[in-house]
Amino acid sequence: MNELTDFGFGTQIRKSPYFDATLRWGATGFSVYNHMYIPRDFGDPEQNFWTLVNAAILCDVAVERQVEITGPDAARFTQMLTPRNLSNMAVGQCKYVLITNAEGGILNDPIALRLGDDHFWLSLADSDILLWAQGLAVHSGLDVTIREPDVSPLQLQGPQSRAIMQALFGDEILDLRYFWLREMELDGIPLVVSRTGWSSELGYEIYLRDSASGNMLWETIMAAGAPFGLKPGHTSTIRRIEGGMLSYHADMDAQTNPFELGLDRLVDLEMEADFIGKAALQRIRAEGPARKQVGLVIEGAPLTGPNTTFWPILVNGARVGKVTSAVHSPRLDQNIALALVDIDAPGIGAEVEVVTLAGPRPARIVERPFYDPRKSLAAA
């Protein structure tokens, strides 16, 4: 019981079905996400990065809670939640979507999964979209049931993940395409498996559908992965910033709209269907967004860890924006960052100043992503 009380765990924050397993496998630090503990440290974030890009890591992401939408109007209701056009989404397909509010602000950026004609999941980032969707449903006049099912995802990510999946599920897994899903079993444990993940590497998500089997599933995967160098791990801040992937609350929030992030591809203002935020996003597109997301390379010594505050960005002493996520990449040997700046701030190649907690540093605006994911996918 000592290690538990040392972490200060309580019953006010939920534990994942893999919680005991991650402690047993050496988790040394946790954060909180969707009212649940998530392991965020297994001793060395840089080693976690190298294992991810060279072999594979298994991550407890049970915090990615699912919102399940079923019923005769499930497709229409799910479309109402997002500006992305889902009209051609097949059963078995996954799509990265934004959930927007009436002002066009982003409430979440989940993966949508279509399990059946009238059966969707939203695999959430950190906000209570269950409450948003249930609230919307009350007066919507649509015939839907919205609940949180007993589903707890793991992420198996890295170039060796394909070989590990083959060892677990056989050859039939090899034709599972990028952003498609399949309902499967492993030793009788009911699962959904998808070719998705939040790592910028080749990878899979394994959605456990029976929380009582968390320990068995974790151990089965770790055992199958051992010959391939699989280690327990956590989302790599290094790799996700290299890949330009966004973290909700850090890189965007309800005051950020899709156009500011350059995510126009996730917004279809011409589709016939209505969705929450359509009028606001039409207005924002007509007027043009007020800010833009950019990449930054920050000069000076390697950052000792991710930024703990939003660092101001200055041009000639005037504030033009903020760094939202920053880290040192050991592979690129650069301090790389994502930032939101005023729409008329200087563009690619411009020199700016970043005010870190330890003082100002010169920085340069660059393209994202910092590392091309196609290279790592090709290497797999």
Next chain:
Amino acid sequence: MNELTDFGFGTQIRKSPYFDATLRWGATGFSVYNHMYIPRDFGDPEQNFWTLVNAAILCDVAVERQVEITGPDAARFTQMLTPRNLSNMAVGQCKYVLITNAEGGILNDPIALRLGDDHFWLSLADSDILLWAQGLAVHSGLDVTIREPDVSPLQLQGPQSRAIMQALFGDEILDLRYFWLREMELDGIPLVVSRTGWSSELGYEIYLRDSASGNMLWETIMAAGAPFGLKPGHTSTIRRIEGGMLSYHADMDAQTNPFELGLDRLVDLEMEADFIGKAALQRIRAEGPARKQVGLVIEGAPLTGPNTTFWPILVNGARVGKVTSAVHSPRLDQNIALALVDIDAPGIGAEVEVVTLAGPRPARIVERPFYDPRKSLAAA
């Protein structure tokens, strides 16, 4: 910057306007609540308890985010959110309310504050009621504006809190009644002050309305409180369990209804107005609830800290419920707990068995609260 990276802080979780102040005043541990850091340790939880019950503590509870409801239909919309009858709620009054979903399950247990005829705040426990309320509003046909204002509460709690408030605000604060609020200023800082708190002791909440002034407000209160023994602190798990106060996610959740908790006084099924969950709660009342909340005294050595899991409760080897919150009270020299048990489980005085992580212990079902708050209020 070292102490920050040591805590593993990031930009994905928000910081309170008092964050720097609490670090400077010795916060040694944080938890996460409503996507924000909250100090939960200043070195010794038992000393925190004794300071609370003998003098006063100042707690950063900026995590109690406010949902602001304004507009011509604000009163009607706010009533729609809760089974408590708000028809006689005066401007300037506060009420402890439950937010229920369509099944009668509890989504949150905030304090509602009425700042004007058409102006309400909900001071939240840990769930995104902002999203629930905004979702409900979309198709409600009611003319309301729902947003999170720039408001960050502090709690000043303990028998000396009244004298400290008098030192800060003068004699006019002395007639502020229990569960009433007042709009005030302190050195030009805009505030709402209420006679509320989550401590079971005499106390006040001070709602800062300008987050840029967090540091100044904290230091002003700590300086005024020094002669009265004021210390920085945090919610005392000991005192709140003694008082039978509930913690959302631990003692109740969306699968718990008000009748199971004995909170019938917060439900008015006879009022004319409709609210979310009315039909479900009528059905539950007619059928009777399936579970009941009880107090427990757990035998054996003092618990070394609060329970980190939900401990099963057994009668003759059969599971009849779970311990939701447990702690050792140094004042009562007893291990006290809140529990949810089957409705037909034995009542007050019955002997049961509690299965802690370290093994089973005998326990006895008792009345709540464990310590009568009127005694401590009379002593103030």
